[in-house]
Amino acid sequence: MSDVVKIATRDSYGNALVELGKEKDNVVVLDADLAAATKTATFKKAFPERHIDCGIAESNMIGIAAGLSTCGKVPFASTFAMFAAGRAFEQVRNSVGYPHLNVKIGATHAGISVGEDGASHQCNEDIALMRTIPGMTIINPSDDIEAKAAVKAAYEIDGPVYMRFGRLAVPVINDNADYKFEVGKGVLLKDGTDITILATGLEVGESLKAAESLEADGISVRVINIHTIKPIDKDIVVKAAKETKKLFTVEEHSIIGGLGSAVAEVLAEENPAPLYRIGVRDTFGESGPAVELLHKYKLDAEGIYEQIKNNM
16 A cells, blocks of 8 residues: 555546546546636646537536437536536436436545535435446546556446546556456455455555554454445455454445445345444535644544444
8 A cells, every 4th residue: 555645536537537648538527617627627628629628517427428329429527526416316316316318427625525515515415316326337546556447447438437536646556567447346455354354545555554553452444445336346345244253334425325335234134243334414614724623523443443342
């Protein structure tokens, strides 16, 4: 795991779109007047004729993307998670999900790590909303390498995909030769026999750090990266439930409807086991530096360690 190289996954999204655009001439990128923030400006510079700025009209952008997808294009509609999943929910549901169109949604600035933009922009409900749409694939990458792999994988999927990216620069943790990204498959990052941590997004790196502290206390920790929330990898969850004493989910999202809920559903149906959900606990965020917010809401390595120790 690298503690030196840190890249925001929104940057990875912009760079991955350029690389994909070089290979696939049917890729079209749409943005809602936020190209500098979502990093789709990188694609606009490389392929100006394939970039559409829809203005501050996210619902309309989703409708345009839906139309383009029926004409042989593969549109990547990009904006903040709060606007993609929140403001445009009806259009995502009815114009993309219902007809199962080939639209990819690049949702940046998700979670409380948006920081100073505050509660109105810190979307901690987007995964829950998108999970309810039939046929929607949801990917929440943990670092630069995984984010780039997710964009390529999303292109290959025939149907709607929701990708979640962050504003905060996070460590590159998947920089190893045997790393493989596969939609719907969790990644075992560290084996252990006492407890299992199932983490997603930026919380994967924080969970690995927390696991080091727990190991120092004599607790054997298994760490699993769940980059695909839907479809979730039931097999890796059930295996962990059978082989370790307790499971902990960690997400920069509400504990209601996100990774914690998805894992709870698997356990309830397949293999009941003790579970504790770590995430935003039924509250709105607040304005402040991202790192300080993660600490206050106990979503950094220290907070994860503390919550696990208190709920063993």
